[in-house]
Amino acid sequence: MKKYIYSLAIAMSALTLNSCIGDLDTMPLNETDKTAEQVYVTLGDFEKGLAYIYGSFSLVSQSDPGSADINVGDAGASELVRQYMVLNEMSVGSLKCVWGDAYVADLQNNSWTTAPNDALIAVYTRCMMIVTRANEFLLQSDKKIDMEGIKELRAEARFLRSLGYYILLDLFGNPPFALPENIGGVLPTQIGREGLFNWIESELKAIISGEGGEALPNKGSVAYPRADKGAAQAVLARMYLNAEVYTGTARWADAKAAAEAVIAMGYKLCPNYEELFMQDNTENLNARNEFIFAIAYDRDKTQSYGGTTALINASLGEDANNGIAAALGYPAGTKISRDQWNGYHVPNEYVANFDLVGVDWEAKSGFGYNREKSDRRAFFYNIGGVEAYDKANVNSGWRCWKFNSRASDGTLYSTDNYTIFSSADFPMFRLAEMYLIYAEAQARLDGGTTTDSKAMGYIKELRDRAGVTTPSSINLDFILKERACELMWEGHRRTDLIRYGYFTAMSYPWPYKGGIPDGKVALPSYRTVYPLLQSDLSENPNLVQNTGYQSNN
Incomplete structure (x- = not known):
């Protein structure tokens, strides 16, 4: 479809x-x-x-x-x-x-x-x-x-x-x-950030309720990847979670209610996290059942060097591409990704959010840690690399293969006679995010830490899938760390750090923040x-x- x-x-x-x-x-x-x-x-x-x-x-x-x-x-x-x-x-x-692209330097140095x-x-x-x-x-x-x-x-x-x-x-x-x-007429003006927030909110509510006879379909009543009421409700949940940033007024109870409304529609967690990002992620019903709204790609019909094609190919060089495939048991010379643009890296400071067992920067084979005993959401590789990320060193930091060229049955679409383009769809909204929104909203309503049974249950489902234990209570910093692991490279991190007040704070460094190698600087x-x-x-x-x-x- x-x-x-x-x-x-x-x-x-x-x-x-x-x-x-x-x-x-x-x-x-x-x-x-x-x-x-x-x-x-x-x-x-x-x-x-x-x-x-x-x-x-x-x-x-x-x-x-x-x-x-x-x-x-x-x-x-x-x-x-x-x-x-x-x-x-x-x-x-x-x-x-x-x-060396100019936009890359601007972004990773916060100097745009x-x-x-x-x-x-x-x-x-x-x-x-x-x-x-x-x-x-x-x-x-x-x-x-x-x-x-x-x-x-x-x-x-x-x-x-x-x-x-x-x-x-x-x-x-x-x-x-x-x-x-404004089509062919008066040039548009601005209505302010709060005004735009209010307008989007009213639009989404109207097409959920069917005000004026224009209603989005119920979940499952139109063919994928078309939007339904779940998609609109998910946008509301994310907006409400960040409402204090956008408008100056917190909307935690509304975020919780909107997330719960999406959850109640019947989406299901995919049992295997990895399948969410594979080439057949929306032909595989286990994965698609978690997707609320996704951007569709098809190697034959919707080709571009952006989207998941870029996420797959930009992340690996030849050695990592071959090494990961070998560590997964594929024949010698096999690649986990179709191409190797050798650019994207993950600093060790971010990888530290994941529960990794047996990290070894001197390892000569494998992944550089014990993947079987680690968080199952970790798709990293450090063989041949150095621990500290250096923007001038192509072998620094970790490589990520969360998005790759294989399908859920193990088939690898990475042979020389196959297309470079990806068919993996990009999840803009999925059920796991709604679980995390609910938990964070509840924690904020409870003063920063919660033992609420429903919030704890949602977090436990995510942690169980990842193969890691769940604490007896959860606080805001735990939830931020959990979001880092669950939603990596899905377009959330900047928004999360702004909501937490960490984006501009000197007390929350990351490599090259403000152009400083150790990132110990405040941003305006x-x-x-x-x-x-x-x-x-x-x-x-x-x-x-x-x-x-x-x-x-």
Whole structure:
């Protein structure tokens, strides 16, 4: 089904949405291109248009994976999920990189400015593309409001627009706020971070309840990977968990209630954590039962050098690629990942969150620790490496193979005659996160430590799956550590450290924080949000730059 959904996105190439930020007019530049009014006629056309919006999360163009449709030098670096993960993980201690790209240096040194940065351009621009495409969809579908099935499609478009706005809210604070009336009309203004939070909340609640007749479907009533009420409720849970950061007012009880509402819908933990990130993670029902909303990839239909393709291939060099496969019992010369870009590393300080047994930096084979006796969520390798991460040393820190090129039956899609691209879907929201949100919200309501039976039960389920013991009570720092292990490289760490007050604190170092090798430095508070694109401000006089960046260049 995901192949079908995303092949429809390509079919929308007749609809040209040329500019999505400074100019929200969707009329085509070329006379031979069709207008939205010409494209959106039948219900099938609207289904294709909806797929086009879904595709904005994973596709880099309508031609090939090596050609970007936005102004970023490398097509792979222009993909939304790849750079969403990078902005949330490379800016803290969970992901570091030895590549010489300017955006890499900016992020891992926390030194970004308003100067062009590929990661910021990609996420900001693509989220605004999602907003613009959804607005165009809603504008055109409003003209066909009596068409059977159109209101259900409108609810999905509203969800995707809300998710795009949520990402902008979290990363950029106060982005431009555009609605369908801005298409070809007045340039958007800003409504403030709290105002945007309130708008997203009201939108999600409306499409969950069906206000106005536009309701998301119930869980399981539409084909994967389409969004349902569980997805909208999950966005609310995450928003409420971070509400104090976004609005100044804590919403712990609402976070707990929203997480519980998702849990009650019947999602199930995958018995084997590793299967959540394998090539067949959504053909495998055990894994898919845990997914609430995921971004779909297919090696044949949705190719890009971003997404899980990047997570798999960027993490290993040749020695690690061969060594991990050998340690897993595959024949000599086999690789665990199809390609080896040899860039992403994990500092030892972050790996210390995991319960690893028998760590040995002098080991000549294996993984560099006793994997059988360690936390089952640990997918690390240190053979041939040095303990201290050094951004100039390609063999420093740990390698991570959480995302890799094998399937749940052991098949390896990494032979020379097979495609480089990944079919593993990226989980934007899954049940484990809802367990952790519930537990943290309860702990905060209880003053920082909880023995609440339901919260403890959720944590125990996660710890049992990981093969590690559960304490008799849990506090906030324990939960932060648990989130580090359970949600590694899924785009959470920066947001977590900001919520805990650790992102800017000198007392919470990580390698190269603020450009300092040992990271023992405080960051200015304005770095808890990224700057709006300077090009967007130049095109739209209604916009004001985020505090702290006005004089940056």
